[in-house]
Amino acid sequence: MKPFAYHQPDQIPDAAKLLTSIEDSKLVAGGMTLIPTLKQRLASPTALVDLSKLGSLKGITDDAATITIGAMTPHAVVAASKLIQTKIPGLAALASMIGDPAVRSRGTIGGSVANNDPAADYPAGVLGLGATIITSKREIAADKFFLGLFETALELGEIITAIRFPVPVKAGYAKFKAPASRYALVGVFVAKFPDGVRVAVTGAGPGVFRVPPMEAALSGHFDPSAIAAIKIDTDGLASDIHAEADYRAHLVTVMAKRAVEAALS
Amino acid sequence: MGNVIGIGAAPKRKEDQRFLTGRGNYVSDIKRPGMAAGVFVRSPHGHAVLRGIDKSDALASPGVIAVLTGDDVADDGLGSLPCGWGITDAKGMPMKEPPFPMLAQDKVRFVGDMVAFVIAETPEQANAAADLLKIDYKVLPSVVGVLEAVRPDAPQLFEDVPNNICCDWELGDKAAVETAFKKAAHVARLSLVNNRLIGNPMEPRAAIAEYEPGTDRYTLWTTSQFPHVVRFLMGALVLNIPQHKLRVVAPDVGGGFGVKQFHYGEEAVITWAAKRVRRPVKWVASRSEGYVSDRHGRDHVTEAELALDETGKFLAFRVNTLANMGGYLSTFGPNIPTNLYGPLLGGVYTTPAIYCNVKVVFTNTVPVDAYRGAGRPEATFVLERIVDVAASEMGIDRVEIRRRNMIPKEAYPYQTPVLVQYDSGDPMGCLDGALVAADVKNFGARKAASARKGKFRGLGYSTYVEACGLAPSRFAGRLGARGGLYESATVRVHPTGQVTVMIGTHNHGQGHETTFAQIVSDKLGVAFENVDIVFGDTDRVQFGMGTYGSRSLVVGGAALSKATDKVIVKGKKIAAHLLEASEADIQFEAGKFSVAGTDRIKTFEEIAGAAYVPHNYPLEVLEPGLEEQAYYDPVNFTYPGGCHIAEVEVDPETGTVTLVNYTAVDDVGTVINPMIVEGQLHGGIVQGVGQALFENAVYDEGSGQLLSGSLMDYCMPRADHLPMMKVATHSTLCTHTPMGVKGCGEVGTIGSPAAVINAVVDALSHLGVTHVDMPATPNRIWRLLQNASLPVAAE
Incomplete structure (x- = not known):
């Protein structure tokens, strides 16, 4: 690890100011991606701005139609939340499948979404549910937020404060874990709303994406059989030592079916 | 005053107290x-x-x-x-x-x-x-695969090593094998890869x-x-x-695991x-x-042929292997795919003629050397895979073809055609025990239940024998060893009767501090807690060759046993003097020296005291002190063996293989501590399962980059990958080690890869699948099913 300055602001504007005023500074939330990267000397920020003192970023609230999760809420809290288990059980299930117990205790929803790892779980839940990302500056719809490999709509100095999820009729997540890393080799989140179905895929490509043909088919008939014959184009899908693109494409269909099964169960 | 805890007991491990309370002393702590x-x-x-x-x-x-x-x-x-x-x-x-x-x-x-x-x-x-x-x-340009490295236009690592071939090694009677193949009713052929592994201590x-x-x-x-x-x-x-x-x-x-x-x-x-x-x-x-620096393991490409008569009896076995050495020769490197591989190709069978050629090849990869099992898992994998192929092709049941070729218990000692002579064993007994323990007779019902869920269930057998207890020095010397392979132990009895053992093996997880203390406690009648084992320091321990090749108990334990016997011999001399009896009349049992047929006794502590305070002591004929040392060089390898049965379930939709049952019945000779043996078997089996299903070190041809360069890409087996295992021993005693022990450190790793892969092939055999290379990852299985001769019937 190379030396860096460490800041722990207690106000969001202070954190934003540190980020914009210090060149090559970085936010650290749970640190589950950043700290290993620092330890391997693959990144060398000049300063870390730690969000852990910002109490307003933690916690889960709801109203009639939505649930809002503070950006610094750890995965384990989401997984164990009675509120989320009752209203969006698919999202609680997703959180319970991330990493291992240590990662789930430290890692946060805001950190995961801001990092936009192409194989992370939360982007599938956020995009699949059509959530809204609330930042220190504005609100961004999930469809406009994820821009590709580790890229998001966040601007310099912009900090995610919470994510607001609409409560679906049904939702489910199915994940095929990469054997070694246990990131999603393919993860599919399916959510049924009164006005239609959303299907979001993580792990298969350079970033989370939706599958309109599956959404149309499931909007007509919310059942695994409706999408069993829908094949995904291999163009643009990832290929590596664990899985070539055609296998990932096949898994998208299998995991989408299983996500629907999970939503129906 | 503690108790004697002897051979066959299962006390908790002495060393775990310090490990589990964070008081271990590792190099990085110093x-x-x-x-x-x-x-x-x-x-x-x-x-x-x-x-x-x-x-x-x-x-x-x-x-x-x-x-x-x-x-x-x-x-x-x-x-x-x-x-x-x-x-x-x-x-x-x-x-x-x-x-x-x-x-x-x-x-x-x-x-x-x-x-x-x-x-x-x-x-x-x-x-x-x-x-x-x-x-x-x-x-x-780099060359990383053995097939690529021996091509005429391949990058050359060394100017004076043409075609990157370090050695073109052979073993066995080539002509006899050729003759047998001409007479064969059937020849089974198999090409396979033994995947490269990273040890990961x-x-x-x-x-x-x-x-x-x-x-x-x-x-x-x-x-x-x-x-x-x-x-x-x-x-x-x-x-x-x-x-x-x-x-x-x-x-x-x-x-360690060899690394x-x-x-x-x-x-x-x-x-x-x-x-x-x-x-x-x-x-x-x-x-x-x-x-990128710990020595890697395995990495073979092999062509094998098995000749059989019309009844399924093996006539001859021919194996051609390219073995990866990496960029340089490591300490044991060239020995592993040759001397620890070819001599094991007989397995537990009576195959009369065997020929093995191994080309040992340099590549631009980390040097390859011994990894738990070292050569013997590779030999077992080739043999047990091709036996299944032959059985399938000839329409003979897989258990039956093994029985027809097994060395009967009465035929031991058994001379193989590939140098080694097995002293003892009962492969049929291990097989029979494993068939019962694995509940093979109800497998059909389990398979049907899986099919109802859309899953394919398979059963895989592997018998094996290994040569361990490395090694008889003279024999090893003929094969190219440049050092001795004996072991030494010193038993130091303190004036108060406690014992410190200095031994040349090294304990890095095997439980030696417990097992060796049990041997001393058993033999000297000293309390288990009053025996300490010292190892791992050339200033404190006289000499030693260390721990590898399942040798610590077999060779080190034998030296310890001999040194302990010398202590008893000297103790008897002292007792004879103190008890005014003839040395021949002194008996030693349960920590007491006695005159036969009388109630006159001296305790072990009294004898130790007399040895160090020699006021009433035969100083003219006997030195004071009670400390003895022994070196032991084994007369032969030991040959643990056994039968492993794996049961898997394959999800044809994703290609995922799940190990659902695992049974091992092993012949490890005398068992000193059954709990430790069970732990060694569990750990060994898991490492073999890791090779079969998960682990693969992958290099990029051309650049020589290690693509599986971290635990993010190199998949180690985890607890949730494994079922509860059924592990049992069916032991025959080694005829030449002092306690009848054979060693158990590597057996699990040797028996398991073939058992698991045979199970995977069995699960997919109805689709025309005849072989699956390791590791049997979901991606690989799915791809096989895409190319299989029958459509996937998952529903």
């Missing part, structure tokens, strides 16, 4: 006064000419003490890292043995090859300075070296399975340090550097560094 930090700079290229290194910026970096390179090694006239085995080819010519410099000179030959050593006040400063080294590489390698100018002595603390061998190889052959001026300490070591049974260049560099800078120097590898 701090020496004035200690500096060292980091190795490693080649990022698989193959390159090293044109020059500019140290100036690195030397000017804050805190830097020294930057050492291959030129400094050459200037000091130091030796090459030695290979402990010199094998010969089919024509009797010695293997090609190019030098293995401890820091690269002229060329680098794998990603991770050491180029420089940077010493600074702190690890951070050393790392920062390492980034400033300007190394001028001329990158060359929990504790990464580490070393600290210190030089004391006052005594001209060096001390090296290192994560080693064999400190005395490191002292010899490094002191005598690399650094020219006299043995009495070099102390090597391997304290608590967090797992730590080699003399590594890091050890030599740091010891040499400590004298140059007159400071203790410490190096601790990161996990990623271990991936």
